[in-house]
Amino acid sequence: MTPPLAVDIDGTLTDEDRAVHPPVLPVLREWDAPVVLATGKALPYPVALCEFAGVERTVVAENGGVAFVHATDDLLFLGDREAAQSVVDEYVETGHDLGWGSHDLINRWRETEVAVSREAPLEPLQRIAADHGLEVVDTGFAYHVKSPDVSKGRALEAVAERLDRDPEEFVAVGDSINDVSTFEVAGRSFAVANADEPARETADVVLDAAYGEGFLEAVERVR
Ligand SMILES: O=C(O)COP(=O)(O)O
Numbered sequence: 001m002t003p004p005l006a007v008d009i010d011g012t013l014t015d016e017d018r019a020v021h022p023p024v025l026p027v028l029r030e031w032d033a034p035v036v037l038a039t040g041k042a043l044p045y046p047v048a049l050c051e052f053a054g055v056e057r058t059v060v061a062e063n064g065g066v067a068f069v070h071a072t073d074d075l076l077f078l079g080d081r082e083a084a085q086s087v088v089d090e091y092v093e094t095g096h097d098l099g100w101g102s103h104d105l106i107n108r109w110r111e112t113e114v115a116v117s118r119e120a121p122l123e124p125l126q127r128i129a130a131d132h133g134l135e136v137v138d139t140g141f142a143y144h145v146k147s148p149d150v151s152k153g154r155a156l157e158a159v160a161e162r163l164d165r166d167p168e169e170f171v172a173v174g175d176s177i178n179d180v181s182t183f184e185v186a187g188r189s190f191a192v193a194n195a196d197e198p199a200r201e202t203a204d205v206v207l208d209a210a211y212g213e214g215f216l217e218a219v220e221r222v223r
């Protein structure tokens, strides 16, 4: 039986330049079991990717802070933005910039965490976050200020329950530290070749291929 998939977006369905790797789209569309896109990006991004790929909109966004399950029409909030906002407000007050320019589209639709550009200094952000009981996760694409209680894996458990699936039935594919929790709850896990150290260490298998080609290799292996 085809297993359900939990798939990261940036670094896993994309190429090195962050553009979606086109050959992954028909694979997602034709997958004969639920597909959950699980990303650090804000909710509109995975929802739009599902729309344009012709895939049912079942997604985990903001590293597990928000999830949507099309089949049950459930919109889940597993975190809240307020605490993360206080951290970045303090960061900005001390003279730093989030690094997204004057129209911050990265955080505009973000509801449970705040993302900071990797061009911005990390150390003061980590210090302020720790003072507020929060953490900073570096996905390789952005720094995410979030509650340590929120994770893609925890959200996947909530989504799986609504899909009437066991999280262990899932095959997870990802590339970075924010996928470790997904790898821990899924039954099988694959890190693409470009994955960071925490993802490589946690995954059952580190793939030979990188980026979108790595996802396609994972799919070949589970078929
Ligand atoms: O938004 C990020 O920083 C990373 O996104 P991803 O979880 O889809 O890789």
Ligand SMILES: [Mg+2]
Residues within 6 Å of the ligand: 008, 009, 010, 011, 012, 139, 174, 175, 176
């Ligand atoms: Mg990623």
